[in-house]
Amino acid sequence: MKIYFDNAASTPLYPEVIDRMTEVLNNTYGNPSATHAFGRSAKSVIESSRKNIAQQFKAHPSELIFTSGGTEANNFILxxxxxxxxxxxxxxxxxxHHSVFNTLKILQKExxxxxxxxxxxxxGEVCLDNLQVLLQKYIGKNILVSLMHINNEIGNILPLKEVATICKKYNAYFHSDTVQSVGHYPIDLQEIPIDFITASAHKFHGPKGIGFAFVRKGITLHSLIxxxxxxxxxxxxxxxxxxIAGMEIAITKSYEQLEKNIVYLKYYKNKFITEIQKNFPDILLNGNSGELTKGAYTIVNIGFPSFKQRNDTLLFQLDLKGVACSKGSACQSGSVEKSHVLSAFLLAEQLQYPSLRFSFSVFNTEEEIDIFMTILREIAQS
Incomplete structure (x- = not known):
């Protein structure tokens, strides 16, 4: 049995998404920039999708720019x-996320x-008092605050509206990488005075290679490409x-069944944590990943003090037994370096333990938890 606990990296597609994408591929093949009927038909699909996606966030359709995903959207905005x-x-x-962290390093240099x-x-929480100290320090300068809504490795949740309000107080622009929250948490862009957010469809059961950037009306940017x-x-x-059509279906379905999804996934995450603590009482719940208010209901990041394996070895052993999880961001899966997220706040001793991220979706079953615990016990005893 294959067990997929890496939904923060990418999610399986809703069947309805596949159906819609197949329909468009078969019937709407004109270039949307062409002026003939085939082109106009394709353009209509794009603009209808833009309108329907924007409605989910109470945004104006003109405020959404379609991109290849969250990385491009973050780069475009920064x-x-x-x-x-x-x-x-x-x-x-x-x-x-490295699409923000590395981009900022390059911008600083150039x-x-x-x-x-x-x-x-x-x-690993952002200290809001310190944020205000930094904003006060640079009063009179043009400031951008860039802080992610849900951390992709430990699931910590930033109080988005509170930070947006603080930024407005100091006349600072506010950008948030919302890749892990779009489709999983409601975001009302009329209520939250944020300037920029980003999304990637494959995080909420849509296709890879598509996402969007939200740019508040009245802010003028120019093309990165x-x-x-x-x-x-x-x-x-x-x-x-x-x-684009597939992303529209994915986001619409995610928000239509959001309440039901939240109930199930909160229950699922609690059961997962309860079972793993029962089997391994010494585990560490990194950051706020063990919580459901300050931590996302989709992510738990766990340190294993009693395991002798390194992260890569433990991942390899789990993979051999059919379990997919990760040591952090999928974008850095080939790196031998420790997680830059965990390294930022864990004690040196805690960084010596293997830590893994498990992330869930509505496609996960309770049976998978039981099977996974058996597999993990076998690895611990090997």
Missing amino acids: NGAVRYLNVEVIISSVIE HSIILEYVKLTEK TGGEQEKGLRAGTEAVHN
């Missing part, structure tokens, strides 16, 4: 903020911006019509 909004100071954290990192608590005038001149290149 580069645009420095190049076209004259941002001089960026405040972020050392536990951001544009001589001031890059500040907000302090973290012993649980040059070429044609697609996406109102903000993203050159022929649109992946079938992927």
Whole structure:
């Protein structure tokens, strides 16, 4: 039996998504930039999807720019903020996704911006008091705050509305990588005064290779990719019509059954933690991943003090027995370095233990938990 506990990396597609994408691939093959009927039909699919996706966030359709995913969306916004909004100071954290963390390092080097990192608590939480101290320090400069909503490795949840309100108080732009929360948590962009968010469809049972950037109306950015005038001149290149249509179905279905999904996955995560603590009482729940209010209901990150294996060895042994999980971000799966997220707040002793991320979706079953515990006991005894 194959067990998939790596949904924070990518999720299985809803059957309805596959059906819709197949329909579009078969019937709507015209170039959406063409003026003939075939092109207009493809363009209609794109704009209908944009409208329906925007409605889920109470955004205006013109505020959504389709991208190849969260990485491109983050790059588009961060580069645009420095190049076209004259941002001089960026405040972020050392536990951001690498599409933000590495991009900021490059921008710091190439544009001589001031890059500040907000302090973290012993649980890896962003210290909001320190955020305000940093904002006060640079009053009078153009500031961008970039902090992710849900951490992709430990599931810590940033109080998005509170941070957005703080940023408005200091006239700072606020960007949040919401890749792990879109489709799993409601985000009301009328209620939350945030300037930029990003999404990737394969995190909420949609296709890979498609996502979007939200840019608040009134903020002017320019294309990161040059070429044609697609996406109102903000993203050159022929649109992946079938992927956009698939993302629309995925996000619509995710929010239609959100309440039911939340109930099931909170129960599932609690059961998983209860069973693993029963079998291995000394485990560590890294960050807020053991919680359901400060931590996402989809992610748990666990340290195993009693296991002698390294992360890679433990992952390999689990993989051989049909269990898929991860040691952190899938984007860094080939790296031999310790997790930059865990390294930012765990004690040196705790970093010596193997730590793994398990992430869940509505496709996971309770039977999988029982089978996984048997497998984990076998590995521990080997």
